[in-house]
Amino acid sequence: MSRRPYVRKVERSWWLKHPRYISYMIRELTSLFVGLYCALLTVGLVRLSQGHAAWDGFVAAISSPLGVAFQAVCLVFAIYHSVTWFALTPKAMPLTVKGEPVPGIAIVGAHYVAWAAVSAVVLIAAGM
Amino acid sequence: MARSNKPLLWLPFAGGGLVAALLTPVLILITGVLVPLGVIHLRYETIAAFAHHPLPRLILFGAVALPAWHAAHRLRMTAHDLGLGGGIAIKAACYGAAALVILAAAVALIAT
Numbered sequence: 001m002s003r004r005p006y007v008r009k010v011e012r013s014w015w016l017k018h019p020r021y022i023s024y025m026i027r028e029l030t031s032l033f034v035g036l037y038c039a040l041l042t043v044g045l046v047r048l049s050q051g052h053a054a055w056d057g058f059v060a061a062i063s064s065p066l067g068v069a070f071q072a073v074c075l076v077f078a079i080y081h082s083v084t085w086f087a088l089t090p091k092a093m094p095l096t097v098k099g100e101p102v103p104g105i106a107i108v109g110a111h112y113v114a115w116a117a118v119s120a121v122v123l124i125a126a127g128m
Numbered sequence: 129m130a131r132s133n134k135p136l137l138w139l140p141f142a143g144g145g146l147v148a149a150l151l152t153p154v155l156i157l158i159t160g161v162l163v164p165l166g167v168i169h170l171r172y173e174t175i176a177a178f179a180h181h182p183l184p185r186l187i188l189f190g191a192v193a194l195p196a197w198h199a200a201h202r203l204r205m206t207a208h209d210l211g212l213g214g215g216i217a218i219k220a221a222c223y224g225a226a227a228l229v230i231l232a233a234a235v236a237l238i239a240t
Contacts, residue, residue, distance in 0.1 A: 010211030028206040034148045035199030035226070037156060041192050042229045044159075045236040048175060055172045063164040071160025078156055082149040092142075111149070119154040126158050126168050 027084045033077035040071075086111040137201060144198025151191055179240045192233040200226030 015021040040062070047058035061067050089111055090104030162168040178184045204222040212218055 012211055015209070025206075025209075028202060028209070031199040031202035031206070034152055034195050035203065035229075037152065038192050038196040038199065039225075039229050040159075041155070042196075042233045042236070045179070045188065045192065045233050045240070048172075048179060049236040049239040052172045055175070059163065059170055062159050068160060068164050071156050075153060075156040075160055078148070078153045081145075082153055085145055085149040115150050115153075118150045119157075122151070122154045123158070126162075126170075127174075128162070128168060 027080070030077040030081035030084070033074045034081060037071070037074045037078065040074075082115060086115070140194060140197045141201045144194035144196070144201075147190060148195035148198055152195055155191065176240060179237060185237050185240075189233055189237055193230040196226045196229045196233075 015025045044055075044058050044062075047054040062071065086108050090102075090107045093107075094104075095102040095107060158168055159170075163170055179188060200222040204218055207218045207222070
């Protein structure tokens with residue numbers, strides 16, 4: 001059985017050819033920093049399970065200049081993820097109420113309200 | 129009709145995207161800005177006690193596991209967009225790294 005499917009060549013740099021493609025790539029790249037931050041949180045959970053001294057070491061590490069710089073980059077990408085994710089919600093899950101489509105701005109707005117609420121609850125729980 | 133495993137990949141992906149959007153920025157704000165500035169103190173006793181209760185433990189796990197899965201799936205798709213992947217290597221790297229993070233978080237939370 002000989003089967004030779006046609007595979008179209010993809011140029012690695014295609015996304016540099018239009019500003020929209022570049023912003024798409026930046027949007028997708030946010031997931032790298034979200035993932036790296038999850039890994040950092042996991043290190044924190046592992047250090048927590050190892051006891052007091054290990055946890056204090058972790059807190060010192062995330063407070064170090066390198067830790068702060070890394071997390072600052074993560075924060076910028078994480079916020080960019082939030083904004084672009086919310087912007088997509090009316091397209092990804094359009095809602096209808098009593099046969100009428102819910103305007104996109106209402107769906108996006110509800111997500112921003114939820115974002116503010118979740119952030120406030122977490123900050124209060126963390127002792128702000 | 130052939131059954132697809134896509135929904136099983138997609139549900140945690142979408143859930144992870146939402147958790148990452150709603151929760152991750154404030155977590156980074158705490159660990160990366162407010163703790164280094166000394167505005168918030170993450171004391172061992174407080175955090176360990178928090179992680180000991182079932183519901184907070186589940187929340188902590190979800191805060192790590194769902195965005196980690198989301199990131200893995202999305203990075204794999206982005207690799208595909210860049211003409212990489214198709215093969216098993218990218219899949220193994222993305223999902224393997226996420227599985228490692230998720231497993232380590234689960235074990236650490238159970239051990240705390």
